[in-house]
Amino acid sequence: MGHLIGNDYLQEHLVTVAKNIVLAIKKAPMITGRTPIEAEIIWGEDIVPIIDVIEPVAKAARYVQWDYQTLKGCYDKGEPPVIIGIGAKVDRSDLGWNCGACGFSTCREFNKYAKENSGGGQLGGPCCNWKLLDFGIACDWACASAWQYKVDNRIMGSVGFSLMALNYLPNSNVKLGLALGPARDMVYYSREEMHKKFTYEEEKTDMLKSVPTMFTCFPGNGNPMYKTKDDWWAPPEFMDVKYSEASMDAYQKIVYEQVPEAVMKHVDKISARYKKEK
């Protein structure tokens, strides 16, 4: 007998659904049959470190800001998404296929390079592409599984970056995060959390910067005017291509100062869990 009312029980149930999804991740077919895939479930207050690490990056990258506002908004409303961290070890090839997809003629050369250069990228790398395909299949099975449980979800590189920085999934070198729930429509597509979060001007500027060719006019004179306003000819504006030291500096500051700061706040607590696990 029972009588469930409200949303709290659904929020709890998301964790059970996440466990079912991890079963799908583990069951996902592989091409090589030799890619170690890890999955972890993080929920409630424990997603705060992940949000904290994304926060500074959000200031510099629009799509990260998009994810940040969604995750933070849901958390603040008391309906935090459940995060499924998915990772794989793909920076060594034990295949001996010498297929060349990685850019080296042999797996041996790739392994030598990988040993010296592992982990430099924001999303890990380098990768044996066949093992990376196995990882991709597993991530897709996570999404497809969530879809079949009718829970709104999105696989996120931003969360993957955060998992990497905080050293979740310590045995993996590529990581992505599947944000799962809360239990409603339009969490990750046509996002409700983005309502009234930006101005018309900001949106217009984004489009101008992201799709510049859309806004250039007759290019015959070799330096086309840039149609940034209704009366774009008075006075005219032109595309300006140059290196921006200021914006590069700002990004470096985020990656090398603000992200490590956020990481240091949480990392001991997280790494202690893996020690306990051993």
Add this chain to the structure above:
Amino acid sequence: MKKYVEDLDFQGEENISDWTPWSPQDIRRKKGVLDAARMMVNSAMTAPVAGGVPQLEAELIYGQKEIEALARRVEELAHSNKAWKEAYLYEAVMVRDSDVVIMLGNTRCHETPLDANCGMCGGTMDCGYFYDKVEHKYGIVDTTNRKSETPIKGPLCSARVDDLGYAIGSALWTAHTLMVDARPFASMGMAGQKLGYCSNSGMVVGVPVAAKPKNPYVDVNVDYHLINMDRVLDNTRKVYQTARLVRGFDYRKWIPKPTNKKGEE
């Protein structure tokens, strides 16, 4: 008007069976698998990709000649690399046992990378690993020189390769949902690419599909390329005829019967 008449003509009886191969009833069964394969390709097309950028192409391969050509190409690959030999020979048998083979390729991984400085390809802080190794101007990659010493011409944009993984995953998920057997294979992808399938792609994966009493892609025996259903059947054709003729007799005059305890027929 023609459509109206066809609508009225909606009636019929269809016998469907996997036996005998390539018979009308088997081809009807294969057509069902082809429908499933088309749905799998639809799913692959809707798989999530970085930035929602279109980048997938697919090709469906079916029919006796086409399937045989693919199997032979897989066998060629098997003999080109020690590490592949046994597995790929086994997988060539699986090609022959398939009703349809789907080729899924990523059209951007070698030519128009994600350009997001994610570092997945080389573990570096930017896209430098990829661009240092390919011919390009202003980041526009020149792919006209298609020569390569390796089966795949690398490097590839790993973010795009990851997206190809999603597409394969969605195709396989739909296969599971539709209860047809399917599995992803590197051998078939590389062989398909060499045959010119998915010619706009930098990386191709083969997904064979079948609806047979036994899943063709699991539970194989040792030396599967020598001992498999086709070989067993053919061996029966070879051996049984000889067994008949070694004791030929005129069945109209006498047929041997088991004897009783007294030694009488």
